Amino acid sequence: MLKVYNSLTRKKQEFIPIxxxxxxxxxxxxxxxxxxxxxxxxxxxxxxxxxxxxxSLGYEVTYVRNIxxxxxKIIARARENGESINALTERFIAAMHEDADxxxxxxxxxxxxxxxxxxxxxxxxxxxxxxxxxxxxSNGDIFYSVSQFPDYGRLSxxxxxxxxxxxxxxxxxxxxxxxxxxxxxxxRPGETSWPSAWCEGRPGWHIECSAMSTDCLGVHFDxxxxxxxxxxxxxxNEIAQSEAATGEPFVNYWIHNGFVEVNEEKMxxxxxxxxxxxxxxxxxxxxxxxxxxxSSHYGSPLNYSDxxxxxxxxxxxxxxTALRESKETGADTVHDNDAYMQxxxxxxxxxxxxxxxxxxxxxxxxxxxxxxxxxxxxxGGLAATLEALGGRLGLLxxxxxxxxxxxxxxxGQGPTDQEIDALxxxxxxxxxxxxxxxxxxxxxxLIDMGIExxxxxxxxxxRRA
RNA sequence: GGCUGGGUGGCAGAGUGGUUAUGCAGCGGCCUGCAAAGCCGUGGACCUCGGUUCGACUCCGGGCCCAGCCUCCA
Numbered sequence: 079m080l081k082v083y084n085s086l087t088r089k090k091q092e093f094i095p096i097x098x099x100x101x102x103x104x105x106x107x108x109x110x111x112x113x114x115x116x117x118x119x120x121x122x123x124x125x126x127x128x129x130x131x132x133x134s135l136g137y138e139v140t141y142v143r144n145i146x147x148x149x150x151k152i153i154a155r156a157r158e159n160g161e162s163i164n165a166l167t168e169r170f171i172a173a174m175h176e177d178a179d180x181x182x183x184x185x186x187x188x189x190x191x192x193x194x195x196x197x198x199x200x201x202x203x204x205x206x207x208x209x210x211x212x213x214x215x216s217n218g219d220i221f222y223s224v225s226q227f228p229d230y231g232r233l234s235x236x237x238x239x240x241x242x243x244x245x246x247x248x249x250x251x252x253x254x255x256x257x258x259x260x261x262x263x264x265x266r267p268g269e270t271s272w273p274s275a276w277c278e279g280r281p282g283w284h285i286e287c288s289a290m291s292t293d294c295l296g297v298h299f300d301x302x303x304x305x306x307x308x309x310x311x312x313x314x315n316e317i318a319q320s321e322a323a324t325g326e327p328f329v330n331y332w333i334h335n336g337f338v339e340v341n342e343e344k345m346x347x348x349x350x351x352x353x354x355x356x357x358x359x360x361x362x363x364x365x366x367x368x369x370x371x372x373s374s375h376y377g378s379p380l381n382y383s384d385x386x387x388x389x390x391x392x393x394x395x396x397x398x399t400a401l402r403e404s405k406e407t408g409a410d411t412v413h414d415n416d417a418y419m420q421x422x423x424x425x426x427x428x429x430x431x432x433x434x435x436x437x438x439x440x441x442x443x444x445x446x447x448x449x450x451x452x453x454x455x456x457x458g459g460l461a462a463t464l465e466a467l468g469g470r471l472g473l474l475x476x477x478x479x480x481x482x483x484x485x486x487x488x489x490g491q492g493p494t495d496q497e498i499d500a501l502x503x504x505x506x507x508x509x510x511x512x513x514x515x516x517x518x519x520x521x522x523x524l525i526d527m528g529i530e531x532x533x534x535x536x537x538x539x540x541r542r543a
Numbered sequence: 544g545g546c547u548g549g550g551u552g553g554c555a556g557a558g559u560g561g562u563u564a565u566g567c568a569g570c571g572g573c574c575u576g577c578a579a580a581g582c583c584g585u586g587g588a589c590c591u592c593g594g595u596u597c598g599a600c601u602c603c604g605g606g607c608c609c610a611g612c613c614u615c616c617a
Contacts (some may be wrong), residue, residue, distance in 0.1 A: 082551090085547095088547080089559090090547095095566095105617095106617075107615085107617085109615095109617095114617090116615085116617095117616085117617045119617090120617070121617045122617090124617095135567050137548095149615090150615080151615075151616095160557075181602080186546070215587070231566055234546080234547080234612075234613085235546055235547060235612095236545080236547095236612085236613065236615080237544060237545080237546085240544090240546075240613080241545090241613065243544090243545085282613090304617065305616080305617030306547095306548090306611070306617080307611080307612075307616055308616080308617070309547090309612075309613095309616065310546095310612060311613085311614090335617070336548085336610095336611090336617080337610085338617085339611095342609070342610065343610080344610075344611070344614095344616090345617095346616055346617090347615085347616060348615070348616065349616095363546095373555070373556070373566085374555080374556065374557090374592095375556085375557080377548085378548090378549085378556085379548090379549085379610065379611085381555085383555095385554075385555085385567095386554090386555065388567085389555060389566070389567055389568095390555095390566095391553080391568075392566075392567055393565095393569095394564050395580095396566075396567090399580065399581080400580095400581085401582080403580085422557075423555090430557095431555050431557070432563085433555095433556055433564095433565075433566095434556095434557055434558080434564080435563070436557095436566080437557070437564060437565035437566080438565085439565090439567075440565055440566065440605095441564090444581095444582085446581095447581055448581090448582065448583095450581085451574095451581065451582060452582095475589070484606075509576085512576075514576060514577065517576090517577090518576095518577070518578080521577095521579095522553090530579065530580090531578080531579065532579050532580050533576095533577095533578075533579075533580095534579095534580080539579095539580090541580095
């Protein structure tokens, strides 16, 4: 039985889809004006494994992840760069896809863009106007009237009165209530805009997700996800808009992933303490980033540090080393590994507990190494199980030797494979001559270059540490 | 100030009312020319103060501390 922590109820609950056997899921994606940083990578990877797990349970999943390709920051950045909005967003959409692909993130089934959803957005705003949930402010903007929606604040656990008295809300005379938010923003001269019944303008941020999600998935769907920072106000506003417009419940399960932190502080653009995926990829292999993300529960903070990435690397090396040895052993007898499969499944069913699932992988690895050393033919089956379960997390799908010899860590420096092979031939000669001093000298040389050796029965193997 | 989540061994990170998490690092052993990898064994923890209980790291209450949201942010 799958259990999911639902932000709406603040409880772990049994997951029951609206339509048996099917899951409809929407995740807030990127605003494309810059490269993805680790925080974005976490969203991509976390919901990727959620989709993978749901599918492994046999659900037919429709996964939608939107792209916000029009907003204030995009407009500002395009202006700074002196390029068109379209050129800017296309560039960063392509970059995002590259990063996601590198991290082994499966593409969503639909990837709607705000600028391609204007009709739906306008229709929804019109419905909100018709039903009295929206009004035009004195500046021409269309606002959502929060006081019309009694449930406002349920998702984020906030009370409307508290929000008003907190009043860190921007002062805007055009609004009737400081809590009201923009649905349609009147365009200033020269800004990208679309015609509407009210004025030339562009969509507010929150409405696009309401329009795109209900368009792709229907007015009522199963899962809505995103970073914890979207819980309020973005997701709160989505609920208010969607439920007011459709008169139906919007979403059954809200899933929010925790932040990536740096030195115990949220990684964010405004703090400037972020690391982009491509920066990190200069130092680490993509799978190491993926492992790092999965090594903590999706809802917990994830502290970014070089040390933690290194730990991810060590862990992956252990897993791949076991796989490499066993593949070469070649044994592939059937073995009853149901216990491991079951424990893995149980872990994932418990609110996608990836650290627990990884622990199962390591226990499997120990069993595998032991079996192999003892010449137990069960090794082949254990290796196959390890690879299969790793695959459910999007891990361990590379050729072990390819991973272990890695290209990263090099970051452009470091010896080439040819240089390494040349040194290994020299060392081999020294060893054959029992010239241990020379052999050890060459080994030390390689270690200095970040290459570790393993002398085995069938020769010497190496990997990049 | 309001609200949310959290404080676990050297580090990372799960979990449980009474039994080994797991990985890295450490220590001892096996293996190895020596290493590495691997295997076997091993030390080490549950912020604090009360309460409930035969028994709490795990449940309840107070305190302290941390992060986050309340403004754009994954």
